[in-house]
Amino acid sequence: MMNCCGLITPQKNPVPLKSIEVELEVKDHVATVVSTLNYENKEDKPIEAVFVFPLPGEAAVCHFSATIGQTQIVAEVKEKQEARQDYDDALSSGQQAFLLEESEQSPDIFSLSVGSLPPGESASIRLEYVTELAVQADEGLRFCLPAVLNPRYTPRDSEAPSVTVTSVTSSLIPYSLSFSARLSSPRPVSKVESTCSLEPLQYLNPEQTQATVKLAAGHKFDRDVELLIYYKDAHQPTAVVEAGQATAEPGTLMGDPVVMVSLYPEFPQSVMSSIDSCGEFVFLMDRSGSMACPISSQRHEETRISSARDTLLLLLKSLPMGCYFNIYSFGDSYEHIFPKSVEYNEKTMEEAQNKIKKMDADLGGTEILPSLKHIYKQRCIPNQPRQLFIFTDGEVSNTKEVLSLVKKNAGSHRCFSFGIGEGASSALINGFAKMGGGYAQFITGVDRMQPKVMQSLGFSLQPAVKDISVTWDLPKGISVKELSPPIVTIFQGQRSLLYGQLSGQSSKKTEGCVTVKYSLVGHRTKNKLSFSLKPAEDARLTVHRLAARTLIRSLEIEDQENNERNHEQVKKKVVDVSVQSGVSSAFTSFIAVNKDQNKPIEGPMLHRNIPTPCLMSCGGFMPMMAMCKSAPMNVVCCDEALDEHQYFSSEMECYDEGMEEDQELPPVGLKCDAIFAKGIDSPVQEKPKDPFLELVSLQKASGCWLLDLALAAALGKTSEEVEKAKPAKVNNEVWATVLALIWLHGLKKDGEEEWSLLARKAVSWLHAQKDPCVAEAVIAGNALLACSVEKEALGF
Template identity: 75%
Template sequence: MMNRCGLLTLQKEPVPLKSIEVELEVRDHVATVVSTLNYENKEDKPLEAVFVFPLPGDAAVCHFSAKIGQTQIVAEVKEKQEAREEYDDALSSGQQAFLLEESEQSPDIFSLSVGSLPPGESASIRLEYVTELAVQADDGLRFCLPAVLNPRYQPQGSEAAGVQVTSVPASLVPYSLSFSARVSSPRPVSKVESNCSLDPLQYLSTDQTQATVKLAAGHKFDRDVELLIYYKDAHQPTAVVEAGQASAEAGTLMGDPVVMVSLYPEFPQSVMSSLASCGEFVFLMDRSGSMSNTRIRSARDSLLLLLKSLPMGCYFNIYSFGSRYEHIFPKSVEYSQQTMEEALKKVEQMEANLGGTEILQPLKHIYSQPCIPNQPRQLFVFTDGKVGNTKEVIDLVKKNSDSHRCFSFGIGEGASSALINGIAKEGGGHAQFITGTDRMQPKVMQSLRFALQPTVVDISVTWDLPKEVSVTVLSPPITALFQGQRSLIYAQLSGQSSEAAEGCVTVKYSLAGHPSENQLHFSLRPAADTGLTVHRLGARTLIRSLEMEEREHRGQQDGGVKEKVVKLSVQSGVSSSFTAFIAVNKDNSKVIEGPLVRRNIPTPFAVPMAMCGPPRMMGVPIAMCRSRLKRDCRQTEAQINLDRPAAMYYSEPSCRQTEAQINLDRPVAMYYSEPTAVPDQPPRDPLLQLVSLQEASGCWLLDPALAAALGKSSEEVEKSKPAKANSEVWATILALIWLHGLKMDAKDEWELLAMKATSWLRAQNAPCVTECVEAGNVLLGCSVKKEALGL
């Protein structure tokens, strides 16, 4: 029987959460987020309100408090089971209590229980976390406030507990969201962009190093709030030393200073200009039901660009997955015209029709294939990130990190940041998120450029500090370096040093056989006004490493690692999967009487529309129940089926089917009462039309399809060809002129395949290249110089 406990607003039952206020403070590349959740019980009986919501996967939750009337209660971090029992005991004895806990399956999902809110009572909950901001391909720093929590698909036969899903349409989310941000940096803030409407950026200083911005009025709950922050000269290495907590014991993590070092390695230009011409490229594409329509079309277009941009002589294969998985070739094959054409035929037929999101099995199959000698394996994973076994997937990637690099792409609203960032980090690759109206292709090609960069090996980090200062590194060893990408290192500094003392950190590595190093000198004097942000991020980094170690050795030891995590979490006040925040209002002398009524707070849930036309998202909130059969029998997180269409949770007349009648991954639009006629496919993008005609070797053939893609007739193209020019040389130069002359705004997408075309032209040693370029410019109405084409 379906659990119907979450259809609150549809049944006109009140939801006690009235509003959420979020204040963001960004300092350089670190963000502090303070969320205030305002509750009010307008019913005539005491309530327990349960709210399950997403946070960034790498966030360090470091403060949780509640205010009832004039009473302020600050929560403590305790071992999870102990905290749950204390919460239950408080409710059983008529006290108010508040519990905040991280999901055991995924570190980007939290559950907040507000217990015993008497009739007419208000409560204000304050939640604070700190997080690092990731650098995007265009050098912007990305902050995401996850508003959308899509249901997570729990693999069949999985022992992990999932979550029961209930939902209401976004238009019925009964609480409001306000969001404001303050940005400060040593370097000027050049701009702030968002996927949501913002009020204009306000600068607070003449040097433009401080600014504020906020969401425009009328923000809808149908998407995550994403900010992209751009600084001038963003790629400057920095080190911040933060003083320890005065009340903490010297020699402990919180008592000693902690340094955060941010490095941007610069590789020699001579090495960077020679992209790798080998490798085994494995593409793993999500074809679950929630990838339907625009998402799967965009994914197909991205695969086209990737296949056209691969170097001759490499190997490749394409896997796709849902509830089951498929592969185009039994094992990776050498890249040639024949294998490329065979793969593209299969790609064109790909639809989002494979059911749920079972990513673990195809990954295991890929890793079971022997690596090809002298062809480094590069894995590209495309998914909307709705899996329930996040930690299991990340652990598998880490276990195989010596044999490959992993590049991940989170598609759409609500993609799990814990999954997307986690597999890229453990796989020594790079993560990208594609939301709203973002084009997937530029981000995909940026990652392919990273994959084609020579692999950096023999990475070592050494510290040069005054002899009375010792260092304990909190971060795991650096396993991957890419040109222009940031590497962060946290370290605890023990011992005394003078105010003027300096430290130095050196990163050494080998790149394409060339030994290199980058150095950063920094002052050991603690920075002013950093709070304990750096300590908390350092503690979070160490906690995550220890949690992974505990999972690796589960069943082999006596739980010593778990004890370490609990101790560190309690000392630092930072959440972990083994601890929870608990606050009990012991000042309230009046016992709350009467049976406690449970209210689940809905969370927005994004559904990709199965309709074509302008992009729009249908937001459908969900609530995840941490239900209890008895007060003393707690089931932390119940079972979930991920890619089930939202409409099956509606109680509207058009959606009266039972759970058994519904095909889980049928496109959502099938269940809506809107017209479901699907318009014709949109006309193909002219750029992709031209790209699709390129041969694997890099050249184009002179044929009517090429003429049409260039917007000319076959006669015009043939007549303009210089008499002595080879047909393929002429066709290839025309294609390159068209790209450079008319499509420079999309250079990120075609740059690699154009380099391949240029290499092919050079290898032909063809006569009359100059004449072809001149004639091509006349035909296409361009003025591209031969040098611009690399000829």
């Protein structure tokens, strides 16, 4: 008899991974992460354990070692095929071997193979990586330890090599996680927030520039471990020069000093007070099956697609008159509301609004590439800069192919991306923004999507920065080789990172300077930062590793763009940088071989896939286990509402207790996204109507509201109360618009970042009416809604 609740691997075998320990060290905006994975073989035969897991897409994996008993083996980086051959040769000769590989399709997926672990033997794997921390809308630095590897959807015509993942519900994960973080910065650490339960923040010095924090006991694998770190005066430009490796040859990346510059350009206030009223806004919505899942484990009542619909409505209402727009959605296929982008007016807005309300997660898989290709084929509208907004839960496997397309078209648009829910691919979401010159946001935990999306809309309405150039002023005898790709976009208050390799010497000046120049609304502007050239020692060579990762990523994108042209030449460059720096790449792997262990294997070696948490939970529907192969993706799922011994294939055939004990589960071909598209009922409750969104939905394209029953209901009043309170000489639409603005300012003040743009449009409409009774309307509106909003707050 098969016992569903005790099922760990497809063949019910014990899992050799026992625990994961993670230590995080954050210095200013750079993080070093050390993960230790402890394995133990409790079976009576040698095993090969395979663990497929996610890492941040921007991470530079720079150390990999294994400890067996008292023996430590440090891995070296080799060309991928050479490393695989060494691994196979080691196993066939009876040696223990360890192989760590980055996916060739997506840089945020790794597989770890622990080969020939004898019965009763334990092994400890140490994995280290460094990564930059992204600045969020509220100036917090975001660190995310992905605890989940959501099954990645692979296009039907993909020839990607197979990667197998076993996913089970978080309650069945048989290994534990411990997590601790140490923070240090030149500026005080003001607070740390998380989607997970933390122990209290502990300061290590009176200045509060050093602190520690730990994950509270009892953490379950039901979400990513996300930290938001806040410093006082976080937006300060900095520059760090790191000394090269003493054993490396001068003139090489690792042998020379490397400078990392962090700039925060500030725009003149006169520019920021004006917002562009033109532009072509293209919204691309993921409607794959997985968008029917709850947006987070803490908010089961709200699905990803429902939150995205609400957000799209808010965006639609906030667009300026005179712009152009269109809305696309994608899954196995793609749809668009209009054949091509149309002018934003009352008629087109109403048509789009009605279609948004009907959008659901019913388009199957996550094939984003065809929709992007179609969008890029559309001719740009003169004097209407294109802004592309992409909403997705980020479950695709052809990440590099998608990002290559975005980069090819970066000259015609800016791309703003939004990763919805836990497990969204950081490589994909950040890559969209980086390659498309835009900005990336992640919506997880208790985050509301609307504030983050509206901040990005504000960025898109900022005047485009043009003619960006970077110049270095260094002492005679010192030169710099830029390792970062050219800066393609600058937003107010957002960080720009630059890496440079310094060579040569100067006996006189010890200070350098970097200047970023750009054009903004016809005015030439510059931001300048001076820094000390005296290099600091860092045994981990953190800055060098990050610089190497930046260079490797640029070369890999270049390889994608060239297709077959110059492939071998670019690949050689990547391999050389990867091997020299000890940083992973798509063309290299970490390989470690225990040559002390040289006993022939007796009998066949068993293969064990380590399960990862699966977050594809939609209320009562919980996929029990997913074997995710790249083409196609295989899924076995179990519905909690059914008998625990029943299994379903893609045709929903039942496999029950009559199966033999050792019989493998049948292969199935249902893609994970398609599970939901097949129409499996979800008990997710319809959330109550939000008065704010009700009020927003009633606003007209011009910015005004109409005086009707729907408005009164949204304001929490009867139509009689609203009519009775209206001053006699006040126009109906003016009165309605004043009431809506008072409600927003008086009763929704904490959500101002969500409605500021549509309120600004409403105020502009009011000014255009030149109604002399506006002040009287404000007084009457305050009395009706029990508010005390000053007319100056409304722009009068």
